[in-house]
Amino acid sequence: MFVPVEWLKQYVDIDGLDMDTLRDNMIMSGSNIETVEDLGERINKIVVGKILEIENHPDAKKLVVTQVDVGEEVLQIVTGAENIKVGQYIPVILNGGRLPDGTKIKSGKLRGVLSNGMMCSGEELGIADKVLPIHQAKDGIYILDQAYPLGTDIKEILGLNDHIIEFEITPNRPDCLSILGMARETSATFNIPLKAPQINVQEEVDMIADYAAIDIEDNELCNRYVARVIKDVEIKPSPQWMQNRLMKAGMRPINNIVDITNYVMLELGQPLHAFDLSTLEGNKIIVKRAKDRETFTTLDEVERKLDSSMLMIADSEKYVAIAGVMGGLNSEVTKETKTILLEAASFSANSVRATSKKLGLRSEASARFEKGIDPNIAIMAANRACQLIEELEVGKIVGGVMDLYPNRADEKVIEIRPKRMNDLLGTSLSNEEMIGILKRLEMKVIPKEDKFMVNVPTFRLDITQEIDFVEEIARIYGFNNLGMTLPKGNSQGAKTNGQIIEEITKINLNASGLNEIQTYSFISPKTFDMLCIPEDSFMRNVVKLINPLGEENSIMRTTLMGNMLEVLGRNYNRNVECAKAFEIGNTFIPKSIPVEALPIEKKVLTLGMYGKEIDFYGLKGVVQKLFEKLGIEGYEYIPEKNHKSFHPGRCASIVYGNHTLGVIGEVHPDVLENHDIDTRIYVGELDFNILLQITRLDKFYQELPKYPAITRDIAVVVKDEIYVKQIEDIARENGEKILESVKLFDVYKGKQIEEGYKSVAYSLVYRAKDRTLTDEEVTKVHENIVKVLEEKLGGSLRE
Known part of the structure; x- marks a missing residue:
């Protein structure tokens, strides 16, 4: 669970605690922390700007020239964004500013026109696509929700002056799946009073009984059902502060009503659901089981097959939701919604878990219900949502609450x-x-x-x-x-999981022709200069030895790359024609400067090689073979152009979800010159601690395909700068579940291909798991893939 510290502070006063103290003490009190991220650490000189003018670029159809007021001055910015309008407030990075990924922006000319700064998209601000607000263009500029003081640091507006703590919540602690739950843990850990939310709701004269009725037919699977009605609802985007908190907690803002229900779920741990009351036949809610072989279409527009074990929410004529899992498409809140019925219920954990598993459908709500939820917070959550609706002035609360609570849960003694x-x-x-x-x-x-x-x-x-x-x-x-004592009795030693993974790694790399090396943990301060590491890099924050053997061994290493180049350089200068090596060793990262405590020891895997037939892809192949052996999937290579130790354009970061596993590439010529090496060397450095966490050694059986495949070859002519991954991603995204594999078999540049372009050939295999495909089905999907490649990448079929 992602917990924004700024949100946590609303319930427990931890302003006086630094992040290291907060993290360490929470871990020691039983809260497992995966990561702590400083959102604004790498952001610099990004401010609020207002678009004053937009004119066409004189020499480029797809570019426009804008005038943007950033407070102290008006900047001319050239952009290709299509979602901007005059009068909009947007994030602008100034000349010399830095994006979260480390990219620095400088003034320059675009097709002959000066551009002094850059407008920022959500991705450039570090906002992942999966949480980007639904009203924001995925590939466009991030549009702020209202007017803000020009020149204001964007970190203040988007709440980026914040840390995000990722907690691993164990199944036995569902109460911690909320901000309030983690505030309780923080309060207990530091003995700081908990500031419980104060909830007050101003109700209208109307009474809820005039609007709706509730009936629970299955008391075993539904222990409590609370309902409130809100009228005169106005559907629009939620305010920026709420969107900020939702995004930081890993949820996508949709609209104010949906966002409020998600906000309360994250805040208190109680899932809520809003029904459009006008779609409920008889203005009635009935909680009952489904019947075998019935079907129901959920909000994701998928038709689900039901059975009699599943608990459903229905009106007088039809089902409107799968209890605790997902609402129905037939009762969703839309822009036309004026009156909503708000549900806060308590459903059987076993029932929700079984239903979710049978349907293959999990949601944030089901993830909480299936672990168990305190039924006594239902009324509090419903009222909290009503309070937020009132505060945002997007609806009026109808008087009264419907609260059916047949089996009251009391405190255990x-x-x-x-x-x-x-x-x-x-x-x-x-x-x-x-x-x-x-x-x-x-x-x-x-x-x-x-x-x-x-x-x-x-x-x-x-x-x-x-x-x-x-x-x-x-x-x-x-x-x-607690006091320390030695265990008594006979015991048998065994390797830990980490030791087993490390052993497998070494065996695999040896099989790939790499020799294991071991180097000293002490290095020279000159190592960073030889690696061309920037002066402001965190890697230069080191632990210095009080009594070093000499200047060459006076600090603890924060990278193993210098050690690897030293070994490879020594071999090369002794006329060793080809060398391949790896090392698994610790780096030492100080918790603070000056060093006042033991540093963090981070285990790193470093690979290095050179020789006549060795290139970037040889190193990449070694890494892929290792990941395949460790059961690591779902990672991707991202071009890395800003790592000063590597050759630009011949370097890639390896990314797994939100984690960067490491970097591989060709060493920069300046770095090679510093080490007196005049041959190409390829080096990779991987975070072995993360590899340990994502390794999956279990093998899973998959039955052989029953139905034949249809193979189609395709050759697409695209610009040189297009990566093959872009082509493969488009093919997979548009494969409509019948595209089994995409295999690259040729990249050609020659006389028949225009200069600046290349021909990329793939073999596409189509297969369905439940039937034999027809040529018509495959042709339709295949032609659509070609069409999307033409639209998005400007590609064309090679004649």
């Missing part, structure tokens, strides 16, 4: 023995200290002789018996404060 707790933990905590810890966890404690009667909040579904309190007391007291 569990008896625990303080002596038993101390015996198991090896501590000597007093009763007062133990009570204090339990109260920090929002538990009520009544001492009774040598026992405690503890009232457990209903949101703590994981605490059911006395032994569960051992971990709770230990983690808040501090695992690091």
Whole structure:
């Protein structure tokens, strides 16, 4: 779960804590943290601008020349964006500014016209496509929602002066799948009071009974159903602050009503759903099971096959939602919606889990319901959504609440023995200290002789018996404060999962012809200059030794690339014609400068090679073979032009989701010259810690295809700068589930091809899993792929 720290601060006062302290203490209290990202760390000189004029470029049809007011001056900016208009407020990066990916922008001429700065798209601001607001053009300039003071730092407007903490929430702690849940954990960890949200709703004179009725037919699968009605609804984009929080938490803004339901779900952990009341026949909601072999079309426009185990939400005539999973297309909120019925319900975790699995359909709501949700927060969540609707002035709240709660969930009272707790933990905590810890966890404690009667909040579904309190007391007291003792008894040693993966890696690289090397962890400060690493790079933040053996070994390394080049250079200068090597070793990243604590030890895999028949693709092949052995899939190569140690245009970053696994490429000629090497060398450096986390050694069986394939070859003429990945992505995106594989078999440049262009040939294999394809089906898809290639890449079929 992604938790923006700015949002977290709304519920617990942690302004006085630095990120290292917050991260380390949360980890020690049992909250597993995957990553901490500083959103604005690499952004510089991006401000709010207003478009004053737009004119056609004199020498380029696809470009326009704009005049943009950025507060202190009006800039002339040339752009190819098609979604801009006069009067819009947009993000503008000034001359000398820096984008999140490290790209620096300088003034220059585009087709002969001066462009002083650049308008920014969502992607350039570091906003992923999957969370880009639905009203923003995917490939266009990011349009701000309203007028802001010109020249204001964009980090303030888009909330980029923030850190995002990615927590790994275990299945037994569904209460932590919310901002409020993590605020509770933070409050308990640092013993800082929790600031619970204050919810007040101003209701209209109308009463909800005049608008809707609720009926629960299956009390076992639906424990509670809360409904509120909002009238005079105005559908429009939500305000920028709400969009910012949703995007930082990993959700795409849709419109104000949908965004409010998602916002409350992230904030409180209770999924909500809004129905267009005008689409509900009889203005009634009925919670009941489906019948076998019925069908229902969900919001994603997919028709689902139902059975009698699935719980549904229906009106008087039809189904309108799959309970706890997804709403129906027939009752979605649209621009024409004027009255909505807001649902906050409690559904059986087992039922939602089984339904989601059968349908192959998971949503943010089902991910929470299937782990279990406290039914007592339903009314709070419904009222919180109503409060936000009022504050945003996009609807009026109808008086009254419909709340059907047939099986009330009450707090559990569990008896625990303080002596038993101390015996198991090896501590000597007093009763007062133990009570204090339990109260920090929002538990009520009544001492009774040598026992405690503890009232457990209903949101703590994981605490059911006395032994569960051992971990709770230990983690808040501090695992690091527990005494250390050696285990007793006979035990047998075994390799850890990390050691097994490391061994597999070494065996695979040896099989690829690479020799393992081991180098010193101490390097020379000159290493960074020899690698042409910029002065402001984080890699120059190093741990310096107090008593080094000499200047050449006076600091701890933050990269293994210098060590690898030193070894390869030594071999080359001793007339070794071909060398291939790898090393798995630690780098040492200081937590702060000056160094006041032990550095972070990050394990890195470095590869290096040179020789007559070795090129970039040879190194890439070694990496791909290793990833295949480790079961790593779904990664991609992104051209990297800003790494000063590598040759521009012959370097690529390896990206896996939001993580950069590393970089591979040809070493820059200046770096080679610094190492007295006059042959091409290819080096890769991978984050081995991330590789350990994403390795999948399990093998999965896949049955052989039952139906024949149809193969079509295609040769497309495109510009030299077009990457084959762009062609392959378009083919796969438009394959309509019958395109099985796309295989490149030829790239040709010659007399028959215009200069500046190339012919790229592919073999496309089509196959369906459930039937034999016809030529007509394949031809339709194949021709559509060709059409999209022509439209998006300007490609043409080679005659």
